[in-house]
Amino acid sequence: MYEAEGVPRGRGVWRYKDLLPRLGKTVISLGEGSTPLVELPWASESTGAKVYGKLEGLNPTGSFKDRGMTVGVSIAKGLNAKVTVVASTGNTAASMAAYSRRAGLKPVILLPRGGVAKGKLLQALAHGATLIEVEGGFDHAMEAVLNLVSLDEAYIRRVYPLNSFNPYRLEGQKTIAFEVLEDLGEPPDYVIVPVGNSGNIAAIWKGFKEAGMLGLPEGKPKMIGVQAEGASPLADAWALGLREPLYTHNPRTVASAIRIGRPVNWQKALKAVDESRGAFLKVSDEEILKAMATLASEEGVIVEPASAAAYAGLLKAHRIGMIERNSKVVLVLTGHGLKDPDTLSQISLHARIERASNPQEALEAIEDLARE
């Protein structure tokens, strides 16, 4: 991984791995990263661009969070922490529970009550995490963790916080940029990322910027952050030309992973979009569900609603003339669709199910299909 040739330095050459934190002897890994970058033919055909999807759902716990968690939990272990703690909309919970247990640490997770997709909740429980359900959504759960961080350093070494304000998380997540560069051989024109707490878009941009230190072409990619209409503090601010988010007080969207009204990393995300001359967009729940259905039925890829927001964002960006023909676009498809079976059944409501009371009827149904 990350072995691409860089510019010469002294007696060796810089490689991507030189841009990653040194973790010493304790590395807690489940084989994360190196996810496929696949072309999305339906999206390419519809937009005239060359569109790729980075399938982050194929990480060990089914989302990009594993890239950051391997680094964060390794650091926690190295510090001799006893407990790890996060606020989560679900994927962080699943990931930190898996990596923490593997490290022999006790994971504690603050979740918005009733606001987490079923698969993610079950993942965290199966890994043996302690769950604390918090009333009032993710932002309240996050507030509790932020209060904890304001305690003294000795306490934090024992009870180690792993939300994306932890810089080690973002260091791991920037490897998405390195892999895209390795696979495409050059930066794409656009990278489209769903935005919640807004750490990932900042991390990916950091990766591209630092890869520039290895002599890569500058000025690419433009980072486009996509939020859901009911949880769009950054997209709303961007549309009005404001330099601070317009916090959403009661965020609502089908995309539970990005149902966040007060993103903690907003400054870094705004910087990423500014520096790359990108944009923030917002898409409706209807567009998200439609994108999720299209991805599944036309592209063969099942993603969760938050990831489908990136696809919906691409279609919107194309509609408003933001994406030039033949440009290269990477959609970061952040999490696996099987984690959210309720939304998956929602988009499958009209799926065709034939009935056969014996093998002959089944054969006839197949024959009918072959004749159509």
Ligand SMILES: Cc1ncc(COP(=O)(O)O)c(C=O)c1O
């Ligand atoms: C599937 C998925 N997509 C996107 C995001 C948003 O990432 P960030 O909070 O870093 O903006 C999350 C965060 O939980 C997620 O789980």
